[in-house]
Amino acid sequence: MDARVKPLEVNAVEAQPTTRPSRAEAEAAVRTLIAWTGDNPDREGLLETPARVVKAFGELYAGYDQHPKTILERTFKEVGGYDDIVLVRDIPFHSHCEHHMVPFIGKAHIAYLPHDGVVGLSKLARLVEVFARRLQTQENLTAQIIDAINEHLGPRGAAVMLDAEHMCMSMRGVHAHGVSTVTHRFTGVFAEDRQEQDRFFAMVGKR
Structure with missing residues (x-):
């Protein structure tokens, strides 16, 4: 199992925690979306795109792994x-x-x-x-x-x-x-x- 799989706390108390899929599963989902758009995920320019998108998501949605208390406590x-x-x-x-x-x-x-x-x-x-x-x-x-x-x-x-x-x-x-x-x-x-x-x-x- 991917080492990054762990409980994920979402925005507010009204939503229940979920579990992250593995990196491989996330990349497969990106390949599916590329194919759904009508392009070929196996062509040269898109071969590394799923890995890049998943890496970018890790940065764009990094807030899920951070807590305001640690920032404002001092x-x-x-x-x-x-x-x-x-x-x-x-x-x-x-x-x-x-x-x-x-x-x-x-x-x-x-x-x-x-x-x-x-x-x-x-x-x-x-x-x-x-x-x-x-x-x-x-x-x-x-x-x-x-x-x-x-x-x-x-x-x-x-x-x-x-x-x-x-x-x-x-x-x-x-x-x-x-x-x-x-x-x-x-x-x-x-x-x-x-x-x-x-x-x-x-x-x-x-x-």
Whole structure:
């Protein structure tokens, strides 16, 4: 049996863990899809494609093997009493739509009001990557990021905004190019205080 076969925890608690097929089974599935498109998986240019696709999937969906706790567990308390908004904006990300398995690409903006220390700024970018490198919807991705911040940092409030273009709209279907989808969610002080929301939008540059 392939050494990589192990229990796989999926996006949310509503889905049950599954078991990964072997690498050989995954490559065979790619060969089947190549044949289904009408091409010949045995021609020279496609002989190594199944192995390359499986390797690429390991990178594109690496988020299933990562946990936000390990990224956010270390915080810094010596911040000179700073307790105002910490904002990291324009975090680039790419994910894959769980409905068509084609990319959606955009930027994330994350803010929080510290309660007991701050986290390294790069950790917020890594947090986005953990959830983005899974099969996703933009709405779910937004919720997962802010829920992880609340669970592992315990801030007084948090705000997350994602702005992305979905290839399932531009490459297929309605072929609507350049359409941007924006989702956001507020918790804590940001959810309770409209002025804090306005400050977030102003700092992100959306107002």
